[in-house]
Amino acid sequence: METRALTRLNETLPSVFDEFLRPWTDLFDNGGWNLRPINVPAVNITEQPNEYLLSLAAPGMKKEDFKIDVDGNMLTISSEKEENKEEKNKKFTRKEYSYSSFSRCFSLPEEIKQENIDAKYEDGVLKITLPRKEEAKKPAVKKIAVK
Known part of the structure; x- marks a missing residue:
């Protein structure tokens, strides 16, 4: 039960590390360069x-x-x-x-x-x-x- 609650919390609140990596993960979304402005x-x-x-x-x-x-x-x-x-x-x-x-x-x-x-x-x-x-x-x- 506690593990499920932590998983749900993690899914709704992105970690600081995820936010730090967002520019790099966004860059390679959709299998290649993401060229949106x-x-x-x-x-x-x-x-x-x-x-x-x-x-x-x-x-x-x-x-x-x-x-x-x-x-x-x-x-x-x-x-x-x-x-x-x-x-x-x-x-x-x-x-x-x-x-x-x-x-x-x-x-x-x-x-x-x-x-x-x-x-x-x-x-x-x-x-x-x-x-x-x-x-x-x-x-x-x-x-x-x-x-």
């Missing part, structure tokens, strides 16, 4: 009559952490952030450093007016406005009454 922010793209709005969730960052490039019809959003806090006169048993990076690429349609692309970061969300060229703007929907 890690730490890639979620993105929403909203189509509006005069523009597209790309919203990238990136809480805890500063506007200076982002690099946004347009090369041809490719929009690239990337970030590289390293944190290394040095505390003098302390005896450390454990000291952690923080490093994170990501890169997202989006193919821009021909209708985007690239010279007017604008970006703003507020409340943990990077918002990129992708305005349409005049000739590509969608006309307002006209409703026709049936007589």
